[in-house]
Amino acid sequence: MANQDPIKVGVLFSNTGTTSAVERSQLAGTLFAIEEINAAGGIDGREIQPVHRDPHCNPREFRILAEELVQQEKVNVIFGCYMSSTRKAVIPVVEKWQRLLMYPTLYEGFEFSRNVIYTGAAPNQNSSLLAAYMTRHFGARVYLVGSDYIYPYESNRIMSDFILERPGGSKLAERYVGLNASAQEFRKIAEDIRDKQPDFVFSTVVGSGTQLLYRAYAEAGIDPSSCPIASLTTSEAEVAEMGAELAAGHITAAPYFQSLDSPVNRDVLMRFRDRFGYETPPNMCWEAAYFQVFLFARAMAQSGSDEIDQLLPHLLGSEFEAPQGKVRVDESNHHTRLYPRIGRVDSRGQFEIIAESTRGVDADPYLVHHEVDDSSDYGSLLGEIIG
Ligand code: ACM
Numbered sequence: 001m002a003n004q005d006p007i008k009v010g011v012l013f014s015n016t017g018t019t020s021a022v023e024r025s026q027l028a029g030t031l032f033a034i035e036e037i038n039a040a041g042g043i044d045g046r047e048i049q050p051v052h053r054d055p056h057c058n059p060r061e062f063r064i065l066a067e068e069l070v071q072q073e074k075v076n077v078i079f080g081c082y083m084s085s086t087r088k089a090v091i092p093v094v095e096k097w098q099r100l101l102m103y104p105t106l107y108e109g110f111e112f113s114r115n116v117i118y119t120g121a122a123p124n125q126n127s128s129l130l131a132a133y134m135t136r137h138f139g140a141r142v143y144l145v146g147s148d149y150i151y152p153y154e155s156n157r158i159m160s161d162f163i164l165e166r167p168g169g170s171k172l173a174e175r176y177v178g179l180n181a182s183a184q185e186f187r188k189i190a191e192d193i194r195d196k197q198p199d200f201v202f203s204t205v206v207g208s209g210t211q212l213l214y215r216a217y218a219e220a221g222i223d224p225s226s227c228p229i230a231s232l233t234t235s236e237a238e239v240a241e242m243g244a245e246l247a248a249g250h251i252t253a254a255p256y257f258q259s260l261d262s263p264v265n266r267d268v269l270m271r272f273r274d275r276f277g278y279e280t281p282p283n284m285c286w287e288a289a290y291f292q293v294f295l296f297a298r299a300m301a302q303s304g305s306d307e308i309d310q311l312l313p314h315l316l317g318s319e320f321e322a323p324q325g326k327v328r329v330d331e332s333n334h335h336t337r338l339y340p341r342i343g344r345v346d347s348r349g350q351f352e353i354i355a356e357s358t359r360g361v362d363a364d365p366y367l368v369h370h371e372v373d374d375s376s377d378y379g380s381l382l383g384e385i386i387g
Contacts, residue, residue: 010069
């Protein structure tokens with residue numbers, strides 16, 4: 001008789017802690033995909049059984065719980081991690097035990113592990129576009145503000161390079177605040193921004209600090225229509241936390257926005273709301289969390305095993321018709337072809353898409369094609385998409 005045993009998979013997203021709003025949406029996206037796959041018969045009749053642990057946005061807990069999922073629950077695949085510090089904590093575990101981490105979050109790039117599939121944006125799929133769009137429409141004098149950990153430091157380094165390559169490009173300041181910084185700290189930064197008068201602000205602040213930054217910005221009286229905050233992480237989840245009024249007019253680069261008007265997206269949103277209601281706001285990290293479970297399930301249906309050596313040949317090169325468009329996992333770098341877009345928050349807290357790629361863009365995690373000048377291949381793509 002065919003194997004009927006459930007397939008246990010590890011799920012590591014936080015229900016509490018500074019980035020829990022977006023991690024809860026990643027958890028919902030993961031569980032939603034698992035439910036849909038199970039309702040359609042599972043993987044060759046075998047049900048996917050999620051084993052969720054809450055690591056409280058803490059890298060040490062991520063490492064301990066990943067170890068526990070592998071050792072005690074015997075999972076071969078883990079869906080998880082938002083902050084890069086937590087991914088960096090889990091990678092040694094999956095590398096030591098030859099397990100697979102599927103990571104549905106934009107990050108700073110400059111990484112490869114055979115034991116990771118990266119389904120969020122690398123810098124060439126969000127930052128380069130954002131730099132080109134912002135410098136064209138607002139100017140190249142930028143103020144950088146971020147949370148104090150690896151993703152903001154590295155992303156600001158990359159954004160600085162893009163900005164300093166532009167005519168008149170300059171960095172007016174680069175400030176960091178703790179992950180649990182106070183409203184007062186953000187007020188000081190907003191006042192400094194008002195005094196320095198940049199063309200735009202690039203924020204790599206994550207989690208609950210995001211709403212404090214946008215609130216302080218509004219209270220300092222800075223007008224987002226002339227000097228917006230541009231971000232890679234302020235998604236519908238963070239906008240829902242702060243409210244549409246504070247977010248309106250600010251800009252985010254991402255491969256997916258809830259507002260995307262495509263048949264696949266409309267359908268997925270309808271099914272998600274039927275099952276999960278309106279509490280969880282679909283966003284770029286929710287979408288990656290959703291589609292990566294399908295990538296896994298299809299690869300496993302072909303390989304008959306969830307062990308990394310059997311799974312990888314089927315995952316690499318695989319494609320899926322995701323809400324953002326048809327995505328594809330690259331054979332050589334384990335990152336995913338995505339659809340760069342730029343959105344501006346409207347008065348309802350939704351993103352109006354103001355620029356988008358006409359085609360999928362392969363990840364270039366080491367930024368081999370670094371220039372954003374119009375003579376490069378990359379420049380010609382930008383030329384197509386900038387609205
Ligand atoms: C992140 O830390 N990769 C958002």
